[in-house]
Amino acid sequence: MSNVTAIDSRKKSVDEIDRVLRNLMNLQGVTAAAIVDRDGLVTHIRRNFEINTDALGVSVQIVFGAASKAATHVNHRAADIVICENDDGYVLLAPIMSGIMLSLVTDDDALLGRVRFELKEAIPSLKRLFLNY
Amino acid sequence: MHWFDSQLKALHRLAGIYEECRIKDSNEFVEETRQARTIFIDNVQTLVETVVKLPDISGCVAGHEGFILAKAGSISGLDALGAMIQESMDIAQRGNEILDLGTIQQLLVIGENNKVAMISMGAITLAILSSTQTNLTKCLSKKPR
Numbered sequence: 001m002s003n004v005t006a007i008d009s010r011k012k013s014v015d016e017i018d019r020v021l022r023n024l025m026n027l028q029g030v031t032a033a034a035i036v037d038r039d040g041l042v043t044h045i046r047r048n049f050e051i052n053t054d055a056l057g058v059s060v061q062i063v064f065g066a067a068s069k070a071a072t073h074v075n076h077r078a079a080d081i082v083i084c085e086n087d088d089g090y091v092l093l094a095p096i097m098s099g100i101m102l103s104l105v106t107d108d109d110a111l112l113g114r115v116r117f118e119l120k121e122a123i124p125s126l127k128r129l130f131l132n133y
Numbered sequence: 134m135h136w137f138d139s140q141l142k143a144l145h146r147l148a149g150i151y152e153e154c155r156i157k158d159s160n161e162f163v164e165e166t167r168q169a170r171t172i173f174i175d176n177v178q179t180l181v182e183t184v185v186k187l188p189d190i191s192g193c194v195a196g197h198e199g200f201i202l203a204k205a206g207s208i209s210g211l212d213a214l215g216a217m218i219q220e221s222m223d224i225a226q227r228g229n230e231i232l233d234l235g236t237i238q239q240l241l242v243i244g245e246n247n248k249v250a251m252i253s254m255g256a257i258t259l260a261i262l263s264s265t266q267t268n269l270t271k272c273l274s275k276k277p278r
Contacts, residue, residue, distance in 0.1 A: 023167070111200075111201055111202060111203065111204065112200050112201070112212075113195075113196060113197050113198075113199075113200030113201040113202035113203075113215060114174075114201075114202045114203065116197075116198075116200055117174075117197050117198075117200075117202055121170060125163050125167070128163070
């Protein structure tokens with residue numbers, strides 16, 4: 001009986017995580033929203049273009065790991081958000097908890113302030129969902 | 134009531150509702166907070182797009198922590214503008230400590246050619262760009278058609 005409840009609860013969390021990603025995807029210019037686990041595997045993703053999820057997951061962990069090291073080296077404590085500004089858009093990375101990351105990919109149409117604002121707002125919701133995951 | 138003032142009042146109310154939701158933010162209020170945020174930001178976006186339709190207004194943006202969150206009109210150097218808005222408000226806030234101004238609500242920077250009015254709205258700052266000659270009070274008094 002308790003197992004059935006756990007599965008239901010997990011299903012609910014998956015739906016909620018998916019809803020958060022869907023809301024992020026509704027922002028102007030956002031082309032992909034993904035959750036990457038500590039091993040660099042994409043566990044949840046919403047996207048509107050073909051994307052190599054394995055490469056994305058690994059890159060997210062490598063880039064965020066490097067940024068965290070840089071932050072430590074300059075005594076800035078933990079890295080909160082990493083923004084990669086590219087020729088055709090941005091990639092934003094933010095830690096949720098225990099090495100799990102949220103990654104957003106945008107095109108150059110996106111308003112960085114809006115995406116960053118919503119990213120910061122999404123993190124506490126995702127943190128709560130992953131605590132019960 | 135002055136059209137822009139009424140819009141600001143409505144936005145302040147929405148910002149207050151959103152802030153309240155954030156304070157009591159817990160599992161039960163996730164959806165409520167999300168809705169309050171969406172309504173607030175959508176209204177900011179609508180106001181920015183409406184203001185720019187007024188005569189003599191060249192651009193309007195909303196900034197958050199030095200980044201631009203919503204924009205309308207012809208604006209060059211968007212990143213620089215976002216940073217400038219944040220810096221200007223921070224400097225004004227520091228002036229508050231000397232002059233006991235209270236929390237900074239508005240800031241007006243007038244140049245030889247253009248001017249920018251910055252209005253604080255909770256965590257967000259609205260900036261309205263126009264030429265120096267524009268009478269902003271008159272210009273913002275009526276809703277654009």
